[in-house]
Amino acid sequence: MEYATLIVLLALLQYLYFGAQVGSAREKYGVSAPACEGDESFNRVFRIQQNTMEQLIILIPATFAFAHYVSSVWVLIPGAVFIVGRFMYSAAYSKDPKKRGPGMILTAGGNIVMVLGALGGVVMSMLG
Secondary structure (H helix, E strand, O other), X not given: OHHHHHHHHHHHHHHHHHHHHHHHHHHHHOOOOOOOOOOHXXXXXXXXXHHHHHHHHHHXXXXXXXXXXXXXOOOXXXXXXXXXXXXXXXXXXXXXXXXXXXXXXXXXXXXXXXXHHHHHHHHHHHXX
């Protein structure tokens, strides 16, 4: 389970980084809490962090389930795809939200592989 834990911790560090960017953007663009909208550049940074949080809800349990029921080593591949996808998403979205597709596809792909893989593993385990 070390690799699953590594993936989750790296994804959480990435999320903390995106959160720190929101804090910096609040100061830079004068968006005081609890406001969640302001300058378009702030909105983009905020949406990157929020969308990442939405994806983490899938990633975290799926990572541990995949590692347990499929492979504690192979979990590195979809986990790394997720993390790379999030950085690609962030870079593209901050410049032009319409270009976020490739990063989102990688993010979703990593999550889908882990959810479906874990589901298959659970079913196979139940069937003996």
